[in-house]
Amino acid sequence: MADAPLLELRAITKRFPGVLANDDVNFDLRRGEVHALLGENGAGKSTLMNILYGLYTPDSGEILLDGKHIDLGSTKAAIEHGIGMVHQHFMLIPVMTVAENIVLATEPRHMGVLLDYDAARKRVRELSERYGLAVDPDSRIDRITVGQQQRVEILKALYRGAEILILDEPTAVLTPQEAQELFEIIRSLKSQGKSIIFISHKLNEVLDIADRITTLRRGVVVDTIPAEGATEESLARMMVGREVLLRVDKHASTPGAPLLQVEDLSVIDDRGLEAVRDVSFEVRGGEIVGLAGVDANGQSELIDAIAGLRNPAAGRVVVDGHDLTHANAKEALEAGVGHIPEDRHRRGLILPFSLTENIALHGYRTPPNSRNGFLNLGTMLSRARRLLKEFDVRGGQPSTPAGALSGGNQQKVVLAREIDGDPKVLIAAQPTRGLDVGAIEFVHRRLVEQRDAGRAVFLVSLELEEVLSLSDRILVIYEGRIVGEFPPTATEEELGFAMTGGKRGEEAAA
Amino acid sequence: MSDADLEQAPPPLPPGEVPSPSQQLTSRFGGLSGVVAPIITTVIAFIMGGLVVLFTGKNPLKVYHAVFNGTGINWFFHVGNHHARVPFSTHKMWFPWDTASIAAGNLQQTLLLTTPIILTGLALAFAFRCGLFNIGGQGQYTAGTIFAVWLGTSFVHLNPFLHVMLCLIAGTLAGAVWAGIAGILKATVGAHEVISTIMLNWIAYWVGSYLFGEGGPLQGSQPSIPISNDIAEGAKLPVFWGIALLQGLSVGIFIAIGMLVVYWLIINRTTLGFEVRAVGFNPEAARYGGVSVARNYFLAMAISGSFAGLAGALDITGWEYRIGENDIQASSIGFIGLAAALLGRNTALGAGVASLLFGALINGTSGRQLDPSIFRPDLAGNLTTIIQGLVILFVGLNLGGIGLWLKKRRKPA
Numbered sequence: 001m002a003d004a005p006l007l008e009l010r011a012i013t014k015r016f017p018g019v020l021a022n023d024d025v026n027f028d029l030r031r032g033e034v035h036a037l038l039g040e041n042g043a044g045k046s047t048l049m050n051i052l053y054g055l056y057t058p059d060s061g062e063i064l065l066d067g068k069h070i071d072l073g074s075t076k077a078a079i080e081h082g083i084g085m086v087h088q089h090f091m092l093i094p095v096m097t098v099a100e101n102i103v104l105a106t107e108p109r110h111m112g113v114l115l116d117y118d119a120a121r122k123r124v125r126e127l128s129e130r131y132g133l134a135v136d137p138d139s140r141i142d143r144i145t146v147g148q149q150q151r152v153e154i155l156k157a158l159y160r161g162a163e164i165l166i167l168d169e170p171t172a173v174l175t176p177q178e179a180q181e182l183f184e185i186i187r188s189l190k191s192q193g194k195s196i197i198f199i200s201h202k203l204n205e206v207l208d209i210a211d212r213i214t215t216l217r218r219g220v221v222v223d224t225i226p227a228e229g230a231t232e233e234s235l236a237r238m239m240v241g242r243e244v245l246l247r248v249d250k251h252a253s254t255p256g257a258p259l260l261q262v263e264d265l266s267v268i269d270d271r272g273l274e275a276v277r278d279v280s281f282e283v284r285g286g287e288i289v290g291l292a293g294v295d296a297n298g299q300s301e302l303i304d305a306i307a308g309l310r311n312p313a314a315g316r317v318v319v320d321g322h323d324l325t326h327a328n329a330k331e332a333l334e335a336g337v338g339h340i341p342e343d344r345h346r347r348g349l350i351l352p353f354s355l356t357e358n359i360a361l362h363g364y365r366t367p368p369n370s371r372n373g374f375l376n377l378g379t380m381l382s383r384a385r386r387l388l389k390e391f392d393v394r395g396g397q398p399s400t401p402a403g404a405l406s407g408g409n410q411q412k413v414v415l416a417r418e419i420d421g422d423p424k425v426l427i428a429a430q431p432t433r434g435l436d437v438g439a440i441e442f443v444h445r446r447l448v449e450q451r452d453a454g455r456a457v458f459l460v461s462l463e464l465e466e467v468l469s470l471s472d473r474i475l476v477i478y479e480g481r482i483v484g485e486f487p488p489t490a491t492e493e494e495l496g497f498a499m500t501g502g503k504r505g506e507e508a509a510a
Numbered sequence: 511m512s513d514a515d516l517e518q519a520p521p522p523l524p525p526g527e528v529p530s531p532s533q534q535l536t537s538r539f540g541g542l543s544g545v546v547a548p549i550i551t552t553v554i555a556f557i558m559g560g561l562v563v564l565f566t567g568k569n570p571l572k573v574y575h576a577v578f579n580g581t582g583i584n585w586f587f588h589v590g591n592h593h594a595r596v597p598f599s600t601h602k603m604w605f606p607w608d609t610a611s612i613a614a615g616n617l618q619q620t621l622l623l624t625t626p627i628i629l630t631g632l633a634l635a636f637a638f639r640c641g642l643f644n645i646g647g648q649g650q651y652t653a654g655t656i657f658a659v660w661l662g663t664s665f666v667h668l669n670p671f672l673h674v675m676l677c678l679i680a681g682t683l684a685g686a687v688w689a690g691i692a693g694i695l696k697a698t699v700g701a702h703e704v705i706s707t708i709m710l711n712w713i714a715y716w717v718g719s720y721l722f723g724e725g726g727p728l729q730g731s732q733p734s735i736p737i738s739n740d741i742a743e744g745a746k747l748p749v750f751w752g753i754a755l756l757q758g759l760s761v762g763i764f765i766a767i768g769m770l771v772v773y774w775l776i777i778n779r780t781t782l783g784f785e786v787r788a789v790g791f792n793p794e795a796a797r798y799g800g801v802s803v804a805r806n807y808f809l810a811m812a813i814s815g816s817f818a819g820l821a822g823a824l825d826i827t828g829w830e831y832r833i834g835e836n837d838i839q840a841s842s843i844g845f846i847g848l849a850a851a852l853l854g855r856n857t858a859l860g861a862g863v864a865s866l867l868f869g870a871l872i873n874g875t876s877g878r879q880l881d882p883s884i885f886r887p888d889l890a891g892n893l894t895t896i897i898q899g900l901v902i903l904f905v906g907l908n909l910g911g912i913g914l915w916l917k918k919r920r921k922p923a
Contacts, residue, residue, distance in 0.1 A: 072517075084556070219739050245549045309797065309798060328800070328802075329797060329798060329799070330800035330801075330802075332800075333800050339798070341798060345793050347794055347795050347798040348794065348795065349795060350791045350795045350796070351791070351792070352791045353787070353788070353791060354790050357784070360784075360789070361795070361799040362782055362800060363798055364784050365781050365800075370780075370781045373781050373782060374779055374780055374781070375780060375781060375783075375784060376781055377779070
């Protein structure tokens with residue numbers, strides 16, 4: 001090693017009841033580098049960083065800063081040592097301004113009691129100019145975008161004198177554009193001598209931004225390697241411990257009859273605005289049609305209208321010849337619409353319910369799950385057993401509450417329920433959001449299987465890569481309109497251009 | 511926890527995977543900790559109540575012992591060689607307990623009080639399961655009593671079985687309608703059920719006061735006494751233990767226990783209960799699952815109210831037989847039911863046990879049961895209220911949550 005590390009974590013071990021979260025972990029950070037910490041969900045990344053941020057005390061091991069042993073008993077101690085953390089879920093007060101949030105707890109004051117707002121605003125402005133983090137100090141937090149909120153979090157850490165910044169899954173909440181902007185910010189911070197620990201499970205991001213990469217698997221460091229020379233494949237193998245198929249393996253599609261037909265559909269959103277405008281398309285049996293678009297361009301409203309969760313203002317939805325335009329969720333389900341919802345916690349699962357009950361969520365009202373209003377628990381249980389096995393759900397038995405599973409396993413439960421319902425049309429909304437490489441591979445394989453079984457799969461995703469690798473045809477939505485249709489051979493640039501309203505696709509959808 | 515325990519503790523986690531906070535929290539929904547927290551809650555409430563007794567200069571142990579004897583539960587401990595009359599016959603049979611002792615009389619009173627608490631407790635619990643806070647158990651109870659008295663004092667020549675069934679069913683339906691109003695308002699215009707049920711409580715309170723008050727249409731034949739007539743003999747539930755004139759125990763307690771079973775069946779074994787619980791935990795996910803949330807809000811309120819209405823009808827047909835303006839204004843059985851539901855964690859068994867606890871406590875501290883030389887009964891009544899209040903406070907605090915909070919630094923986020 002050329003220069004001595006700024007920060008060193010030596011032989012950190014942390015045990016929770018029944019779990020060894022960190023096992024003899026060594027990690028170091030050099031001044032001015034971006035060091036990525038890579039690992040699947042539950043690999044121990046967050047535990048390690050929470051130790052570094054003073055939230056947990058390690059059972060053994062030590063932390064050295066500039067070669068000197070330091071004790072981090074609290075987050076206050078961590079901040080005093082120049083360590084700042086941006087959590088995945090922001091810790092901001094929505095009704096206060098950007099400047100107020102940043103100076104909170106260390107406010108500049110008039111006469112010791114009154115907030116010196118002008119001074120606060122001035123310091124925030126200085127900081128944001130110095131590091132290229134554009135935010136308006138006077139905006140209220142609840143009126144700015146998620147990307148801007150994240151900048152506020154970074155500024156807050158810098159304001160408190162952070163030299164080392166921990167970014168915990170910072171891109172999870174960002175659109176692709178916002179993620180690119182974040183990377184610019186990270187590069188700018190790096191050039192000014194800040195050291196950054198970047199936690200992620202997204203391989204392309206890590207390769208893009210990091211100087212070195214440390215991979216954790218089941219609490220143990222697999223290796224620390226320079227980013228240069230690493231590939232997505234090699235990182236995935238380190239993370240998961242086996243070969244992972246990153247590209248989806250599928251043959252050409254053999255589309256059959258149209259199973260989902262959407263005609264001139266318009267949908268009004270919760271704010272009373274027209275979120276979906278005159279949308280027409282069809283999905284045939286045996287094909288995957290992907291819908292690409294930047295978040296909040298009408299995707300959610302379109303899905304809701306098809307699934308019977310929102311009444312369209314105009315147009316028609318037809319599933320296998322049945323008019324479902326004004327159907328409710330129950331009628332849509334009965335007509336054969338399977339729906340993997342974009343938010344599995346809000347919609348897909350009832351977290352305190354057992355896996356058995358969650359798997360029965362659509363089928364409970366019909367035989368053999370129930371008869372004459374009485375549940376048939378035996379049937380429900382055996383169906384749950386079979387599906388948990390078939391979909392390789394780990395970490396839970398049929399009686400386990402869904403909330404106790406990891407995200408990937410929760411998604412498998414949703415997938416199992418929707419696929420087992422034998423749908424004609426399967427809507428997959430953000431089916432791999434928040435999942436790690438192994439689980440993503442699983443979900444993708446299952447979706448292709450559904451296509452090959454002759455079902456119509458409608459994939460809605462914010463991940464361009466996912467849309468490109470799974471779809472047989474790609475539609476792009478922008479401000480509620482379908483602005484183009486592309487073959488799967490299209491490039492990310494072409495799609496990205498259409499997604500931001502740049503230009504109509506070669507052939508606008510009918 | 512020993513290593514052996516870890517080996518067996520379900521669900522098994524793969525190494526390196528950290529139990530999520532929700533996993534730790536879900537332990538609240540079942541398992542041992544689901545029983546332990548209410549017991550701790552009760553013990554702490556009793557200890558604090560004991561401190562209050564101590565401040566009055568009395569010995570808390572002595573007072574609690576006297577209260578306990580007043581509940582009649584000590585009856586079970588006096589086993590001997592006795593004879594008991596077989597209910598509804600003149601035959602006698604050998605029985606290990608003395609059915610005519612003072613303790614037996616006390617126990618009858620405790621169980622009489624427990625009966626409506628079980629039902630108002632179930633009312634609250636059912637609504638809670640659907641995510642609704644039906645604070646209107648009192649008003650629904652009152653609606654039940656009004657209808658039971660009205661029908662019980664009418665149709666005096668009806669077949670006795672039909673008459674008492676009529677009273678019970680009408681009381682049940684009255685409670686269902688009264689709560690159903692709040693349910694419809696919630697389902698259609700989103701009116702918050704806490705507000706609407708509180709208002710319905712007051713409406714029931716004043717309607718009842720008017721009906722049985724002086725000059726009211728249901729006031730009895732004695733002018734200037736704001737009490738209804740007695741219901742017809744045929745409208746009275748059979749008393750199977752003790753003497754009806756001395757407030758013996760009617761078969762109402764079995765109806766209440768039967769309702770515990772019905773509640774358990776509906777919640778755990780029917781599609782209706784499945785929907786109610788789904789809506790209670792996550793209305794949006796329920797909607798996505800094809801469940802009509804509005805329909806369930808209405809149904810859950812109506813069913814909830816029917817339990818409370820039945821409580822009122824059972825009190826009238828079981829031992830009160832009449833009702834006065836004062837009774838309507840002084841009753842707080844709906845709120846005791848709230849405490850029972852909270853302490854019993856909205857389960858059938860829990861609500862049953864908690865109801866017995868509150869029934870015993872109220873009876874044991876009542877002026878009729880408690881020896882004034884040990885503790886002044888008027889103070890003792892307040893002691894009951896204190897313990898009841900502490901229970902609600904602690905359940906609201908969620909002891910399990912506090913425990914988690916204390917351990918937070920040792921557990922993963």
